[in-house]
Amino acid sequence: MRTSNLLLYGFVALVLAWLIIPIIIIVPMSFSSARFLTFPPPSWSLRWYEAYLGNAAWMQATRVSLIVSVSSAILATVLGTAAAYALNMTSSRLVRSLQMLLLLPLVVPIVITAVGVFLVYAQVGLLASMTGLILANMMLGLPYVVISVLVGLRKFDATQEMVSRSLGMNRLRTFFVVTLPQIRPSVISGMLFAFISAIDETVVSLFISGGEYQTLTKRMFTALRDEIDPTIAAISSLLTAISFILVMLVALNARSADRKQGKVA
Amino acid sequence: MTTSTSNPSMQHDRREQRLMLLLLAPALLVIVSLLIVPLVWLAWQSIWQDGGFTVINYQRFLTDSVYWMTFLQTFRIAVVVTLVTLLLGYPVAYVAAALPQRWSVLVLAMVLLPFWTSVLVRAYAWLILLQRTGIVNSALKNAGLIDTPLLLINNEFGTVMATIHILLPFMVLPLYATMKKIPPELTMAGASLGGSPSHVFTRIFLPLSLPGMIAGMVLVFVLTLGFYITPELLGGGRTYMVSMLVSRNIQVYNEWGAASSISVVLMLCVFLIFRLASLLIPFERIMGTR
Numbered sequence: 155m156r157t158s159n160l161l162l163y164g165f166v167a168l169v170l171a172w173l174i175i176p177i178i179i180i181v182p183m184s185f186s187s188a189r190f191l192t193f194p195p196p197s198w199s200l201r202w203y204e205a206y207l208g209n210a211a212w213m214q215a216t217r218v219s220l221i222v223s224v225s226s227a228i229l230a231t232v233l234g235t236a237a238a239y240a241l242n243m244t245s246s247r248l249v250r251s252l253q254m255l256l257l258l259p260l261v262v263p264i265v266i267t268a269v270g271v272f273l274v275y276a277q278v279g280l281l282a283s284m285t286g287l288i289l290a291n292m293m294l295g296l297p298y299v300v301i302s303v304l305v306g307l308r309k310f311d312a313t314q315e316m317v318s319r320s321l322g323m324n325r326l327r328t329f330f331v332v333t334l335p336q337i338r339p340s341v342i343s344g345m346l347f348a349f350i351s352a353i354d355e356t357v358v359s360l361f362i363s364g365g366e367y368q369t370l371t372k373r374m375f376t377a378l379r380d381e382i383d384p385t386i387a388a389i390s391s392l393l394t395a396i397s398f399i400l401v402m403l404v405a406l407n408a409r410s411a412d413r414k415q416g417k418v419a
Numbered sequence: 420m421t422t423s424t425s426n427p428s429m430q431h432d433r434r435e436q437r438l439m440l441l442l443l444a445p446a447l448l449v450i451v452s453l454l455i456v457p458l459v460w461l462a463w464q465s466i467w468q469d470g471g472f473t474v475i476n477y478q479r480f481l482t483d484s485v486y487w488m489t490f491l492q493t494f495r496i497a498v499v500v501t502l503v504t505l506l507l508g509y510p511v512a513y514v515a516a517a518l519p520q521r522w523s524v525l526v527l528a529m530v531l532l533p534f535w536t537s538v539l540v541r542a543y544a545w546l547i548l549l550q551r552t553g554i555v556n557s558a559l560k561n562a563g564l565i566d567t568p569l570l571l572i573n574n575e576f577g578t579v580m581a582t583i584h585i586l587l588p589f590m591v592l593p594l595y596a597t598m599k600k601i602p603p604e605l606t607m608a609g610a611s612l613g614g615s616p617s618h619v620f621t622r623i624f625l626p627l628s629l630p631g632m633i634a635g636m637v638l639v640f641v642l643t644l645g646f647y648i649t650p651e652l653l654g655g656g657r658t659y660m661v662s663m664l665v666s667r668n669i670q671v672y673n674e675w676g677a678a679s680s681i682s683v684v685l686m687l688c689v690f691l692i693f694r695l696a697s698l699l700i701p702f703e704r705i706m707g708t709r
Contacts, residue, residue: 158616166514169507170529173587176544177536179554183547191547192557237446240439249439255450257706262454263645263689265662266682269669270457293453296446301706325438347535354537357647361666371539378543378652387547390540397535405528 177394184387191384202388212373212389218363219353219370221284226291227349233292234299234348235341239329241300242307253300260297267294268361275362282364290358295348302347306340343404350400353393458686465679476680486664486681493661496575497643500582504639505632507583508590512631515591516598527595534588542652545581546572549653573655581649586642590635593705597631598624634705637696641689661685 184202186195206212234256241253259267271290272281280286310333318328334341356371363369370389377383465476480486515526533541548554549571556568571577601624609619647662654660661681668678696705 162510163514166511166526169511169587170526173533173584174529176541176548176584177533179548180540180544190552191550192552192554233446233449236442240442244436244439246436246439249436249443252443252447254702255455256446258450258454260706261641261689261693262458263641263662263685265645265647265665266458266461266686267454269665269678269682270461271453272669273457273460274453289449290453293449296449297706300446350535354539356537356539361669371537374539374543375648375652378539378546386543390537390543393537393540397537398532401528401531401535 180387180394181391183384184391186384186387189384191387202384205385206388209385212370212385214366215368215370215373218284218287218367222287222291222369223349223352226288226295226352227345229288229292230295230299230348231341231345234296234344235303237296238300238303238307239333242304243312256300257297259294264357268358271358272361281362282367284367286362287359287367287369290362291352291355292348294355294358295351298347298351299341299344302340302344303337306337310336339407339410342407346400346404346407350397353396461679461682464675465683468676473676476676477684479677479680480684485659489659489661489664490684492575492659493644496579496582496658496660497640499579500586500643501636501640503579503583504587504590505636508587508594508635509628509632511587512591512594512598515595516601530588530591533584534592538585538648541585542581542649545577545584545649545653549577549580572653573657575654575658577653577655578650578658578660581653582643582646585649586639589638589642593634593638594628594631597634598628601627630700630704633696633700637692637705641692644685644688 182195183191185198185200186192187197187199187201188195237256241249241256271286271293275281275286280289314332315328318332319325323331354371355369356375359369359372360375363372370393374386374389377386466472466474468475480490511526511530515523515530517523518526546553550556551568551570553571555571556565559565560568571580605627606619606623609623610616614622645662646660647666650658650660650663654663662685665678665681665685668674668681693702693705696702
């Protein structure tokens with residue numbers, strides 16, 4: 155029993171190490187002074203971060219990615235929260251079956267989505283445009299918001315809304331004053347997930363972004379196919395740091411929500 | 420219907436339903452215009468060419484060996500990736516569910532961090548680790564285990580390794596969610612009634628964790644079928660997966676008919692798998708909304 159437990163925990167520790175080390179290892183690589191990615195680096199330097207920050211094309215791509223991710227996350231949050239609210243409040247079968255439709259972006263292979271969006275954008279002239287990128291990423295972010303908010307609403311007692319409305323508050327105000335404050339952690343989590351999904355999105359941007367409006371990931375992908383440039387290590391470290399911080403925020407956000415609920419109960 | 424309109428509560432219900440549909444409308448509009456319409460369009464394009472119906476795009480699946488070989492290789496990779504992620508992921512989920520809160524949070528954090536790290540970044544990490552002059556090869560060489568560097572990328576090995584790494588969290592998370600709901604009293608009761616640990620595990624715990632296993636396997640399998648970045652970056656042109664076939668037909672050959680028919684077949688495979696899985700567990704459970 156004891157040895158089998160030890161084996162089990164040892165195996166799990168190995169799997170977790172295998173999961174985490176490849177992501178961590180990029181960070182020391184990005185501070186290497188060498189052109190070639192050897193480990194450990196011969197000496198330390200900031201040259202690859204300078205190469206990234208001093209390059210106008212990389213900076214433009216970063217700007218595009220940030221603007222696209224922030225705006226698409228906000229839009230997805232508004233649309234997704236409204237949709238999740240409606241899905242939760244109704245028992246109609248028609249409406250419930252629409253839920254599957256909203257999760258479709260997670261199910262369709264990303265290349266097919268990319269090709270499809272390319273087809274539509276070619277017709278309406280949204281290729282290589284900021285608007286096109288924002289709309290596509292909003293669509294891809296919707297399921298994250300819908301799932302997160304649905305989970306949050308499940309813990310919310312809908313009779314509170316009825317009470318508030320019977321006391322004379324209208325529906326819209328009821329939502330903002332009674333419901334939203336209680337599901338806020340789920341809404342914020344959904345928005346953060348939509349943001350991460352947008353900033354990491356690569357395949358759709360490969361098809362639809364271009365010219366002045368290339369995303370960071372598209373530039374990275376193209377650069378990677380030609381040669382393994384250590385500048386990518388610097389950018390990858392920064393992207394990983396962003397993901398890390400956001401996931402921590404989600405976790406803290408969920409914890410504070412739990413604590414708040416604990417107080418009420 | 421005419422009698423129900425006189426009923427005020429029915430009227431209220433219908434007004435309520437209309438409001439809910441209105442709230443759903445913007446999100447649905449986005450999905451329909453950017454996903455449903457393109458999918459239907461692709462399907463149409465695959466059977467309609469130069470002003471007439473045609474099956475030529477589908478005939479290629481039978482005549483052109485590249486087509487079915489690519490599908491075969493993709494499915495083979497998907498099977499391997501699914502089985503390996505299950506083998507690696509099940510113990511991780513088990514331990515995470517069994518550990519006290521403080522430790523299980525740590526395990527889950529180590530699963531979630533890679534989950535939310537860019538797929539591109541992780542493919543790049545494996546590129547650095549596995550290339551000829553990479554960390555793995557130089558470590559093996561320094562240890563005196565090999566003389567010439569092993570070919571770890573530009574082949575199926577590198578692709579599969581990175582794909583497993585990227586998809587493992589999709590296996591662990593649904594498994595963990597299911598295992599967490601298994602009441603510990605059940606296994607305790609089994610043990611107190613004289614069942615050996617392995618007996619209790621195979622007769623009680625394993626069957627109860629089955630829904631999580633199915634959800635994880637379906638997710639991993641379906642996602643592997645559509646993987647693009649890892650075979651493209653780590654496959655070196657030798658590992659040819661379905662999504663690459665789609666993108667080459669458009670970006671290199673400008674063959675929309677061919678790309679459309681491949682997309683349709685891939686999409687049908689995905690739907691079929693979800694349909695089969697939903698006979699076993701509800702779709703919402705696979706997607707984690709319930």
